[in-house]
Amino acid sequence: MDFKKIKLYHYPATRSSRVKWALYETVGDNFEEEVVSLYEGEQYTPEYMQINPNHSVPALEITFANGDKKHMLESSAMVSFLAEAFPEKNLTPTAQFSSERADYHQMLMFAASPIDMMLWQIRVHEHVLGPDEKDQQTAQRYRHKFQTEVEPQLIKRLQAHDFICGNTFTAADIVMGHCVMWGKMYGMCEDEAFSSYLSHLSKRAAFLQAYADAGKFDPVPPKGAKPSGLFTG
Structure with a gap:
């Protein structure tokens, strides 16, 4: 991929770490990083909302060689895009139409969508929401679903390979690995x-x-974290 500049908007250990990992795998340290202080509410500032109206991290700003600028807002889309943009890094199965590539996409999206959703619901209802908004039944439902x-x-x-x-390591491991660490943080993935x-x-x-x-x-x-009252889910 021919680019002038890549900038990652990041907060430690969150989904933006997936993208940071993919960047180190593909472009090394040839990118800029700006920390968005989530607990200080920086994701809700007008300046950041112009970059990411979803008021979350990551956001990836890519300035292409022709001067075009693009903001990507979904972490797994960024990981997939970078893996495809740098085929020489061997982060995807080589064959375009194969069982291996089908499995790669399946596991990348399994981590990015249903697994991520379960982990997020657990986090939201155990830590993020205020005491009057937390629903322990929701957290327990997704804990049970995740573990069983x-x-x-x-x-x-993982017992087989x-x-x-x-x-072989692929970009699917970048997303799944983050999810496994997330699960461990919440007392799961103990095998x-x-x-x-x-x-x-x-x-x-x-x-x-x-x-x-x-x-x-x-x-x-x-x-007293500033996002209190601004968080929408």
């Missing part, structure tokens, strides 16, 4: 298969670079 329906599928794959789509999986992922230099700031993330918003 999702985890067995992933464990079966090092990575989610076999023994040894998940620990082994994360051990394989953590051997990649791009992973270590992307998550070097993860220790700055606290899942519990501080008291």
Whole structure:
């Protein structure tokens, strides 16, 4: 991909870390990063809302070689786009129409959509919402679904292979790996298969670079956090 500049709007350990990882895998450190302080409410400022009207991270600003500028707002779309834009990095199966590529897309989207949704509902109802808005029944429903329906599928794959789509690392692991870490943060994904999986992922230099700031993330918003009252889901 021929580009002039790439800029990532980021907050540690959130979905933007997926994109940061994909960037380190594809363009190295040839990108800019701006931290959006979520607990300070910076995602709701008029300036940031012009970039991302969904008031969330990540946002990826790409200035192409011809001067065109594009804002991408969905983390998994960014990961997929970068993987496709740099085929020499071997983040996708080579064959365009194959069982391997079908499985790759299936697992990338499985992580990006239903798994992410379950984890988000757990986080929202256990930590993000105020006490009068939290619904523990919703959190428990998705915990149960995740642990009884999702985890067995992933464990079966990870007991058979090092990575989610076999023994070769792909961009699907960037999204799935983040989801597994997210699950562990909430007391799930405790099977040894998940620990082994994360051990394989953590051997990649791009992973270590992307998550070097993860220790700055606290899942519990501080008291008086500015997004209170602005959060819409």
